[in-house]
Amino acid sequence: MELPRLGAFSSSRLSFxxxxxxxxxxxxxxxxxxxFDLNADGYGEVIYRIQTPQARYHVVIFSRxxxxxxxxxRVIAEAWDLTFGLVEGDVEDDLMMSLSENVPLQxxxxxxPNLLVISRANRxxxxxxxxxxxxxxxxxxxxxxxxxxxxxxxxxxxYGNGKxxxxxxxxxxxxxxxxxxxxxxxxxxxxxxQFSIDQVEHIARNKSPDAVPLSDDLKRYVGIxxxxxxxxxxxxxxxxxxxxxxxxxxETALSLAKQEAAxxxxxxxxxxxxxxxxxxxxxxxxxxxxxxxxxEDVVSELSMAAVWLDQVSAEADLWLQLTDxxxxxxxxxxxxxxxTLLIEIYPDHTDGLEDYMAAEESLDLVPDMPLxxxxxxxxxxxxxxxxxxxxxxxxRYWFWYRxxxxxxxxxxxxxxxxxxxxxxxIAIGPRxxxxxxxxxxxxxxxxxxxxxxxxxxxxxxxxxxxRIQTMxxxxxxxIRANLWHREMKPMHLLRAKLSxxxxxxxxxxxxxxVRVTFFQGAPxxxxxxxxPADLVDFDDWSFALAPQRPxx
Amino acid sequence: xKVSFNELQSLSWKAFIGLGFSDGQAxxxxxxxxxxxxxxxxxxxxxxxxxEQYSLEHPYSPPDILYKDTDVTVLDAHxxxxxxxxxxxxxxxxxxxxxxxxxxxxxxxCRQRQLVMGYLARLANRxxxxxxxxxxxxxxxxxxxxxxxxxxxxxxxxxxxVSELPDENKDNTGITVVMVNHVDLLPTMRSEYEYDLLAxxxxxxxxxxxxxTEREGIAVDASLWEQLQxxxxxxxxxxxxxxxxxxxxxx
Numbered sequence: 001m002e003l004p005r006l007g008a009f010s011s012s013r014l015s016f017x018x019x020x021x022x023x024x025x026x027x028x029x030x031x032x033x034x035x036f037d038l039n040a041d042g043y044g045e046v047i048y049r050i051q052t053p054q055a056r057y058h059v060v061i062f063s064r065x066x067x068x069x070x071x072x073x074r075v076i077a078e079a080w081d082l083t084f085g086l087v088e089g090d091v092e093d094d095l096m097m098s099l100s101e102n103v104p105l106q107x108x109x110x111x112x113p114n115l116l117v118i119s120r121a122n123r124x125x126x127x128x129x130x131x132x133x134x135x136x137x138x139x140x141x142x143x144x145x146x147x148x149x150x151x152x153x154x155x156x157x158x159y160g161n162g163k164x165x166x167x168x169x170x171x172x173x174x175x176x177x178x179x180x181x182x183x184x185x186x187x188x189x190x191x192x193x194q195f196s197i198d199q200v201e202h203i204a205r206n207k208s209p210d211a212v213p214l215s216d217d218l219k220r221y222v223g224i225x226x227x228x229x230x231x232x233x234x235x236x237x238x239x240x241x242x243x244x245x246x247x248x249x250x251e252t253a254l255s256l257a258k259q260e261a262a263x264x265x266x267x268x269x270x271x272x273x274x275x276x277x278x279x280x281x282x283x284x285x286x287x288x289x290x291x292x293x294x295x296e297d298v299v300s301e302l303s304m305a306a307v308w309l310d311q312v313s314a315e316a317d318l319w320l321q322l323t324d325x326x327x328x329x330x331x332x333x334x335x336x337x338x339x340t341l342l343i344e345i346y347p348d349h350t351d352g353l354e355d356y357m358a359a360e361e362s363l364d365l366v367p368d369m370p371l372x373x374x375x376x377x378x379x380x381x382x383x384x385x386x387x388x389x390x391x392x393x394x395x396r397y398w399f400w401y402r403x404x405x406x407x408x409x410x411x412x413x414x415x416x417x418x419x420x421x422x423x424x425x426i427a428i429g430p431r432x433x434x435x436x437x438x439x440x441x442x443x444x445x446x447x448x449x450x451x452x453x454x455x456x457x458x459x460x461x462x463x464x465x466x467r468i469q470t471m472x473x474x475x476x477x478x479i480r481a482n483l484w485h486r487e488m489k490p491m492h493l494l495r496a497k498l499s500x501x502x503x504x505x506x507x508x509x510x511x512x513x514v515r516v517t518f519f520q521g522a523p524x525x526x527x528x529x530x531x532p533a534d535l536v537d538f539d540d541w542s543f544a545l546a547p548q549r550p551x552x
Numbered sequence: 553x554k555v556s557f558n559e560l561q562s563l564s565w566k567a568f569i570g571l572g573f574s575d576g577q578a579x580x581x582x583x584x585x586x587x588x589x590x591x592x593x594x595x596x597x598x599x600x601x602x603x604e605q606y607s608l609e610h611p612y613s614p615p616d617i618l619y620k621d622t623d624v625t626v627l628d629a630h631x632x633x634x635x636x637x638x639x640x641x642x643x644x645x646x647x648x649x650x651x652x653x654x655x656x657x658x659x660x661x662c663r664q665r666q667l668v669m670g671y672l673a674r675l676a677n678r679x680x681x682x683x684x685x686x687x688x689x690x691x692x693x694x695x696x697x698x699x700x701x702x703x704x705x706x707x708x709x710x711x712x713x714v715s716e717l718p719d720e721n722k723d724n725t726g727i728t729v730v731m732v733n734h735v736d737l738l739p740t741m742r743s744e745y746e747y748d749l750l751a752x753x754x755x756x757x758x759x760x761x762x763x764x765t766e767r768e769g770i771a772v773d774a775s776l777w778e779q780l781q782x783x784x785x786x787x788x789x790x791x792x793x794x795x796x797x798x799x800x801x802x803x
Contacts, residue, residue, distance in 0.1 A: 074799070110553060113769040162558025170557065171766045230799050364678065367643040368650050403795060404788040410798030412789075417798065419789030425575050452647045455640050459614050462640065463576030512800030 001247060003481035007492025008332035009499035012340040013347065013542070014250055016182045017502025017518055019354040020190065023183075024528055025538045027053050031191060031525045033198070038063065040206035042199045045100065047091060048191050052177045057116070058087045059191040060096070062104050063199065071122050073156045073227035073513075076405045078108070080120035082153065084195075086188040088114050088167065106157075107164055107406060115166040116184040121153040121192060124225065128152050128200065135204035136211045143546045146221050148285040150505060150517040150544070152196040154225025158185045181242065181358055182501055189518055193224045194525045216524070217547035223520030226503065229513045230409045233493040234400075236479065237426050240467070244477030245359040246500050251476070256349040257342040262318035266345050267309060273341045273543070274306040280543035288508045294333050301326075301334040344542065365466040367452035371443055374451055374465065377472040378436050384480045385432035397486035400426040411490070411512070427483040431464045504544070520544040553777060554769035561586045563780050564599065570786035573636065581635040584670025589770050591706070591753075592761040595667065600776050602633040602664045603783075615641065615659065623652050629662040634727070638668050642729065646675050649731035660726040668727060669698055669707060675731070676700030676707075683737035686727040694750065697739040706758050710739045711751040 011017065023029075030051045038044040043063050050057040061084040070079045083104045087095070095112060102109030106120055127145050131152060134141040160182070162168040169181075178184040197219050204211040214222075236243055260266070281299050286292045305322065312318065319342055326335045343350050379386065388395050398411045401419040412419050425431060438461070442454050451469075455462055471477045481488060491511045498506070503516035521544025523532070532538040555563075561582045568578035588595025615637045619626040625644055629637040641657055648655035665686045672682045683699045692713040700707045730737060789795065 076796075113554060113556065113767070162556030165554060165556055165559065165769065168557045168766065364674070365643055368647040401789045401798075402787065403791045403799070404785065405791040405796075407788060408799050410789075410795060412795070412798055417795065418792075419795070422787055422789050450647060452640070452644050456617075456644060459640055460574035460576070463574065463579060466576070510800050 001476050001480065003479055003488070003492045005332055005336070006247075006479065006496035007489060008336045009250075009496055010333075010337050010340040011499045011502045011504055011542075012250065012253075012343050013350055013539075014253060014343065014354060014357070015500055015502035016180065016186050016357075017190075017522070018539070018542070019180065019351075019357075020183050020186045021519075021522055021528075021541070022351065022354075022535070022539050025523070025532055025535050028531050030529050031194070032529070034058070036198070036202070038199065038202055040203070041065070042203040046195055046198070048194065050187065050191070054176055056089065057177075057187075058089075058091045059188055059195075060085050060087060060091060060099050060103065061192070061195050062100060064104060066122070068125070071125070073122060073154070074229065075157060075231055075408050077156065080106075080156065081123045082195075083118070083120045084188065084192060085111070085115045085119070085166075086117040086184055086191075087112075088116055106159075109164060111163075111165040113165060113167050116172070116178065117158060117160050117188040118164065118166055119155050119158040119185075119188060119192075121155045121224070122227075123153055124149045124151055131200045131214070132203045132207065135200060135214060136207035138208075138210040138212050140212070140215050140218060143218060143221060144285075146218070146223075146520075147283050147546060148287075149225060149515070150221070150223045150284075150520040151193075151225035152200060152222060153192065154227050154515065155189060155192070156227050157231070158189060158226075160185050179358065180354065186502065186518075189224050189226075190522070191525070193222065193519050193522075196224065197222060215547070219524055220521060221544060221547055223504070223517040223522070223544070225515060225517050226498075227513065227515050228494050228498060230411065230490055230494075232497055233490050234409055234424065234426055236493050236497055237428065237483075239361060240471050240477035241359045241361045241363070241474065243479075243496075244471075244474040246357060247476035248474075249353045249356055250343070250500075253343045253346075253350040253353055254339050257346045258319045258323060260319065260346060260349075261316035262314045264314050267314045267318065269345045270341055271306060271309050273344055274302055274309065276545065277337060277341065277543045278302050278306070279545055283546050284505045284507075286505070286507050291506060291508055294331065297331050298334045298337055301330040302337065305330075305334075305338065347536075347539075363463075363466045363470045365451070365455075365462065366469045367450065367455070369451045369469060371439055371449040371451055371454050372447065374454075374468065375436065375439055375443065378432060378468060381472045382429075382432050382468065382478070385429035385482075386436060388429055388433060388482045388485075390430055390433060394486040395482055396430075396484050398484050398488065400424040400483070414484075425463075428464075428467070428478060429482045430484060432468065435461055435464050435468070553772055553774050555772050555777070556769055557586050557590065557766075560589065560596070560770055560772070563777075563784055566784035566787050567780040568635075568783075570783035577636060577639065580639045580671065583674070584635060584667050587670035587673055587705075588667055590762050590765055591758045592765060593666065593669065593753075595670070596770065596772050596776065598664045598667055599635075600773070602635055602667070603776075603779060605631070605633050605663055615662075618660070623648055623654060624656045624658075626658045626660065628660045631661050631663060631725070633664045634659070634662050634668045634671075635664060637662055638727075639671055642668075642671055642675060645729055645731050646678070646680055649680060649733055653733045655731045657729040657731075658726055659729075662725060662727060665725075665727045666696070668729070669709075672698065672700055672729070673705040673707065676702060677705045679703050681732045681735060681737045682729065683739065684727060684729045687724050689724050692748070699738040701736055701738060702733075704755065706755040707753070708738045708755060709751065709753040709758075710749065713748040713750055715748060 032049050034049045035047040046061045048059045063082045066081045085103045131141045172178045281295050326338050399414050489511045505517045508514045521541045565578045565582040568581050585595045615627040615629040645655045645657035676682050679702045681702045688694045694713050696711045698707045698709050
C-alpha cells in the first residue's frame with residue numbers, strides 16, 4: 001500500500017480500542033478500585049482490579065511529583081507525572097514492593113514477569129490544573145478545554161511484549177483475554193483514563209469542601225492522550241506480516257460492506273455517522289496548520305457527500321457509487337473516513353474479523369526456489385522499488401539510525417550527519433533494488449541457479465531474500481515507498497499504526513511527532529460495571545462529541 | 553537476573569550486529585539462542601562461550617566447501633560458532649533432501665554445536681525429518697543425537713557416554729546432519745556396545761520446560777547481559793544536540 005494512503009487511515013470499529021470495549025461489555029468485565037492511597041496533592045499509589053470471566057488482573061499506578069522542567073514526552077525523558085503497569089494475577093506485598101521500586105524507573109528498571117504492560121504518562125498541565133481549580137470551586141470545567149487536548153494525561157510510551165523483563169506476548173497467545181494484539185496495552189490505557197478522573201476529583205475535594213464531582217458527560221469526553229515519535233516507525237517495517245494482516249482485515253471489512261445492497265436504514269445510519277464525524281472534526285481544535293487544513297477539507301467533502309446521500313435513493317450499488325466518487329474527487333483522508341464509516345454500519349461483517357488481527361510472524365527462506373523465479377517475484381510485486389533512481393540525492397537523502405540516547409530512532413542526512421555507517425535497514429526499497437542487480441549478475445553466470453546457490457555466494461543477503469519470498473504473496477505488508485526519500489513523511493507510518501490502535505484527533509508536531517487521543521467518548525467504567533443491556537448502543541462511541549447540555 | 557524472550561532476542565540480535573553479523577545472520581543466531589533457552593537447553597550459557605570466539609579484530613569468515621555433490625556436502629568452518637556458519641549450509645542440505653529425498657551435511661571444525669538445534673527446529677517445522685549427531689572428545693567420550701520429526705519443532709535428545717573407547721579418538725569438533733523427506737529419524741538407543749545414558753529429553757519434557765520458562769522468564773548472568781549490552785551499543789550513534797533534532801523538534 002502507498003504511504004500517503006496509510007497515513008490517511010482513521011480508527012475504525014476494527015481498531016483495538018473499539019474491539020476491547022466491545023469485548024469487555026460482552027463478557028461483563030468488572031473494574032473496581034481496590035486501593036486509593038493518594039495524598040491531598042494526588043501523589044501516591046492506586047490499584048484497580050479487572051475481573052474477567054477467565055482471570056483477574058490489576059492496574060497499579062504510581063503518581064509522583066514532577067518538576068515542570070522535567071516534563072518531556074520524548075523517549076529520552078527519565079521521569080514522568082505517573083507510571084503504571086498491568087499485572088496478571090494478584091498484587092501481593094512483595095510484588096507491590098518490586099513494582100514500586102521498578103515501574104517508576106520504566107526502561108531503567110528490571111520489571112517483573114507478571115507485568116503484561118508498563119507505561120508512563122504526563123499531565124496536560126493546562127487541563128489538569130483547570131479541572132482541579134473549577135471542580136474545587138464547585139463548577140464544571142469548560143468542555144472547550146477538551147476540544148484542544150482531549151485528555152488530562154497523555155502516555156509517552158506503552159510497552160508490552162517482554163520489554164524490560166515484563167511478560168512476552170507469546171505467553172498471552174492462549175490467554176482469551178489478551179491474545180489479540182495490543183489488547184493488554186489498550187486495557188491499561190482505558191483504566192488510566194478512569195484514574196485521571198478519580199485523581200482530579202480527589203485533589204479538588206482536598207482543596208475545598210465545596211468541590212463537586214465531574215459531570216458524567218464531561219467524564220465521557222475525557223480521553224487519554226498519547227504522544228508518539230519516530231520510535232513507532234520501525235515497527236511497521238519490522239512486522240510486515242502483522243501489518244499485512246491488519247490492512248487485509250480492514251480491506252476485507254470494507255469489501256464486504258461495499259458489496260452490501262444499500263437500504264434506507266443503512267443509508268440513514270451512514271448519514272447520521274457522517275454528520276457526527278463532521279461535527280466531531282469541527283469541534284477538534286487542532287494546532288498543526290497542515291492537519292487543520294486537511295480536516296477542513298474532510299469536513300467540506302464529507303458535507304457534500306452527506307447532502308448527496310440525503311437526496312439519492314437507496315439503490316443496490318449506492319456504496320460503490322459513493323466510494324467511486326470519493327476516489328475520483330475527494331482527498332485521501334476523506335476517502336478513508338468514508339471507508340471507516342461504511343465499515344461501521346455493518347458490524348455483522350466486521351466484528352468477527354477482530355479475531356483474525358494476529359499473525360504468525362515468520363519470514364522463511366524458500367532455498368529451492370529457482371533464482372529466476374525470485375527475480376520474477378521482485379519485478380512483478382516489488383516493481384516500485386526498482387523504479388527508484390538511487391543516483392538521485394533526493395532519493396538517498398535520509399538515513400535511519402538509533403541514537404545511544406535510549407536507542408531513540410532518528411533520521412540523519414546522508415553525507416552530512418554522523419552515523420551513516422550504523423544505518424538501520426528500515427528502507428526496504430533500496431535493498432530490493434540492490435539484490436535485484438546482484439542476482440541478475442548471478443543469473444547471467446548460472447541461469448539455472450537456485451536461491452540457495454545464490455545465497456551461498458552472497459551470505460549476507462539471506463534476510464532480504466526471505467523477506468521478498470514471504471512478502472511477495474501478501475498484498476499489504478510492504479509499504480510501497482522509498483523511506484530514504486527527502487519528501488518521505490514519517491508521520492504517515494505513525495498514523496497508520498495509531499489508527500489500528502484506535503487513536504483519534506491526530507495533531508502532528510512537524511512530520512515526526514504526533515499527539516492523539518484514545519477512548520474519548522468511550523463508555524465509563526461505571527457504565528461497564530453496570531452490565532449494559534444494549535451492547536450495540538454501548539459500542540456506539542466513535543467520533544466523540546462535546547457535551548451540549550448545561551452543567552452545574 | 554531474569555529477562556524475557558523478546559529482550560534476549562532483541563539484545564542478542566543487536567549484539568550480533570555489533571559483532572559484524574549481517575541482519576539475517578544476526579536474527580538467525582538470536583532465534584537459535586532463544587529457541588535453546590526456551591527449552592532449558594542452556595542457550596545463554598553456550599552464548600558466553602561463543603562470544604569468546606569473536607572479536608571485532610577477527611571477524612567471521614564464511615566456511616569453505618571441501619566437497620559437494622547432489623546429496624552430500626562437507627564444509628570446514630574454521631572453528632567458527634554454528635551461530636555464524638550453519639544457517640545457509642543447513643538450507644543447502646534441506647534443498648538437497650527435498651530434491652533427492654535424503655541429504656548429509658558435515659560441518660568440520662565448528663563450535664557451540666548444540667546451538668544448531670535452534671535452526672534444525674525451523675527446518676523440521678517446514679516438513680523435514682532431521683537428525684544431528686556430534687561427539688565430544690572428552691573423558692568420558694560423549695555423543696549427542698538430536699532428532700526432529702517432520703513438522704514438529706520439538707526434538708528428542710539423547711546424550712550418552714561411550715565407555716568402550718574406539719581406537720580413533722582425535723579431537724572431533726564436527727557435526728553431521730542427516731535430513732530425510734519421508735522417514736522418521738528419532739533417536740532410539742539400541743547398541744551392542746556399552747553406553748551410559750547421561751541425558752534423555754523427550755518432546756513432552758521439553759514442552760513442559762518451555763511452558764515454565766514462558767511463565768517465569770529466563771535467568772541470565774548479569775555480566776553476560778552487560779557484555780551483550782556493550783556489543784549492542786556498537787550499533788548506536790553518539791548523540792548531539794543537533795542529532796536530537798533527527799527525532800523531531802524538542803517538546
